[in-house]
Amino acid sequence: MNSPEAYRYAEFYNVSVDECPNKCHDASGKQLQCGKIVTPCGNAFTCSTNCSNGGVCKDEQCMACPEMSLTTEQHSWECGTLYQQCNNPKGQQTQLIRHIGTRPAPPSALHFCKENKWDCIGQSKWAFLAVGKECGSVTDNCGNDVDLFPCPMTNDVCTSHKCVCTPATFPQDNNCGAEADGCGNSVQFGANQGLCPGATDRCLSHKCCTPKTRADFDAGFQCGKKSDGCGGYVDMSQAPATSFFKVKQTNTPYNHYGGQRGIEIQAATDMTVTSLAHGLMANADKLSGSARVSLWDVESKKELGKVEVGPTSPVKDGYAWEDLLSSASLTKGKKYRIVMSVHRGQKDKYTAHSMYGTTLSNSFHNKFASFKGLVQANNAEVYPVDTYLETGRGVGTVSFKVLENEGCGAGLWTCHANHSCTVKSKTLTGSVTLQWQSDGSVTRNGWKACIEPSQDGLQLQEEEEKLEVDADAGSLLELTDSELGQLSEEEKQHAHEKYEQYRADEAAEVKAAADEEQAAAKFEAELPEEEHKVEGSLLDADELALPDLTQDA
Numbered sequence: 001m002n003s004p005e006a007y008r009y010a011e012f013y014n015v016s017v018d019e020c021p022n023k024c025h026d027a028s029g030k031q032l033q034c035g036k037i038v039t040p041c042g043n044a045f046t047c048s049t050n051c052s053n054g055g056v057c058k059d060e061q062c063m064a065c066p067e068m069s070l071t072t073e074q075h076s077w078e079c080g081t082l083y084q085q086c087n088n089p090k091g092q093q094t095q096l097i098r099h100i101g102t103r104p105a106p107p108s109a110l111h112f113c114k115e116n117k118w119d120c121i122g123q124s125k126w127a128f129l130a131v132g133k134e135c136g137s138v139t140d141n142c143g144n145d146v147d148l149f150p151c152p153m154t155n156d157v158c159t160s161h162k163c164v165c166t167p168a169t170f171p172q173d174n175n176c177g178a179e180a181d182g183c184g185n186s187v188q189f190g191a192n193q194g195l196c197p198g199a200t201d202r203c204l205s206h207k208c209c210t211p212k213t214r215a216d217f218d219a220g221f222q223c224g225k226k227s228d229g230c231g232g233y234v235d236m237s238q239a240p241a242t243s244f245f246k247v248k249q250t251n252t253p254y255n256h257y258g259g260q261r262g263i264e265i266q267a268a269t270d271m272t273v274t275s276l277a278h279g280l281m282a283n284a285d286k287l288s289g290s291a292r293v294s295l296w297d298v299e300s301k302k303e304l305g306k307v308e309v310g311p312t313s314p315v316k317d318g319y320a321w322e323d324l325l326s327s328a329s330l331t332k333g334k335k336y337r338i339v340m341s342v343h344r345g346q347k348d349k350y351t352a353h354s355m356y357g358t359t360l361s362n363s364f365h366n367k368f369a370s371f372k373g374l375v376q377a378n379n380a381e382v383y384p385v386d387t388y389l390e391t392g393r394g395v396g397t398v399s400f401k402v403l404e405n406e407g408c409g410a411g412l413w414t415c416h417a418n419h420s421c422t423v424k425s426k427t428l429t430g431s432v433t434l435q436w437q438s439d440g441s442v443t444r445n446g447w448k449a450c451i452e453p454s455q456d457g458l459q460l461q462e463e464e465e466k467l468e469v470d471a472d473a474g475s476l477l478e479l480t481d482s483e484l485g486q487l488s489e490e491e492k493q494h495a496h497e498k499y500e501q502y503r504a505d506e507a508a509e510v511k512a513a514a515d516e517e518q519a520a521a522k523f524e525a526e527l528p529e530e531e532h533k534v535e536g537s538l539l540d541a542d543e544l545a546l547p548d549l550t551q552d553a
Helices: 004-013 125-130 357-361 489-526
Strands: 035-038 044-047 056-058 061-063 080-087 093-100 111-114 117-120 137-139 145-147 156-159 162-165 178-180 186-188 202-204 207-209 225-227 233-235 259-267 271-279 291-297 302-309 319-330 335-342 369-377 398-403 413-415 421-423 442-444 447-454 457-463
Touching: 056 093, 125 145, 271 291, 271 302, 291 319, 302 319, 319 398, 335 369, 335 398
Parallel strands: none
Antiparallel strands: 035 044, 056 061, 080 093, 111 117, 137 145, 156 162, 178 186, 202 207, 225 233, 259 335, 259 369, 271 319, 271 398, 291 302, 291 335, 413 421, 442 447, 447 457
């Protein structure tokens, strides 16, 4: 095949002669050609694609094919193919691929037959995004509805498959704070980057508000609170609030946890909480970082108040304090949790020290609440979940302040609507039991307030000795130190009368004892000398009264 002659033979063998028909039917009228035809000779004409006599159009020729015999399954196909032996117009056999099915023709150019069903891979929303269609819904080339992307901005409107955003407008008199414009921008109000000019100003509804202070109210107010005009209140108390804990934390090695850490209490009385505190690390004079301290109702799991404490928070007695914007009311018998936010590795370490017995009971004011134990929760900013409280631990981690009698102070005080304090009235009757000292004093918690007459009336003095005597039958009425100084004139008079009665009873007892002793001495002195002796033994008065058994009857 490498010789020139061989190439000439090859060229000859590859030569074919094509026919050049110029019409669709033969002389007898039988259709031979179909479809659009262009012959090698240049003839071009169009014939029907539906061949007569049931022929099949293939390669522009009408083929004669036998009737197809389909199975039951093939009859159910939507699409598919099978092979068939057919004859061309010249009677030559050729193998054809026949398309069958309930929809033998594809619905579109993108459809293909897969497992005897028409399938189509349409465009994704990303493909439409590439051509500039961002939002809304469209129909792809396969006839499927395609949901495009949602518009990202609050104020976006989908217009012709484009996200169009119109920024929000705000009142011209807004002078503090910031607000999103709905199109991804933050608009700061005022000339000071959203801040109010005054150090104590508050931003309320994007308006700067200067809160009132104590100096703006009557200097004679003694209790309660007044609105400061800026969403908070001004305390009118004549007595400061009292911290729940009496001690501070001293052993503070821990900073290993994240979440919230604090205490659970059970209120011993109805009370008003005004401030929350974060315990300082041992030997620290302020906090190193910032933290949130919050107060929660255990039953409802509702947050009653929170503060942010930090390096600039006022420090007292080992705690960093901040006032609640609005005081929280606690109900007797209910349980509450006070927790601080913590994170692993923080600089402000805290205690895990355990306390027991009187050391624990003396660490807090039980007149406010009982201490239930340490709360340690892994969650943050929501209700601190901890089903196992560690009794005796957590003292000093956090604390809170209680305003007694709405700021009048501890004792028998009442705060009135006009913000004045008066002593509560108590009528002492025979059914009430007081604890009296030997000199008529009323006592509680080891203190002794003595009631003694003087030119100026009755005075209350503190002494050290304590001897308690019940003066009347009935229930015990206990008075605090401050309550002792708040007795009404009627109560003082009653106490003075009881004091005088006690002194008189005491004197009578002393006199009766002296009289008895004197009578016994007189009786003994009047006996003969020999009656005092029996066989040389000295007898006492009782022995002298016995019969003398040494004498004959």
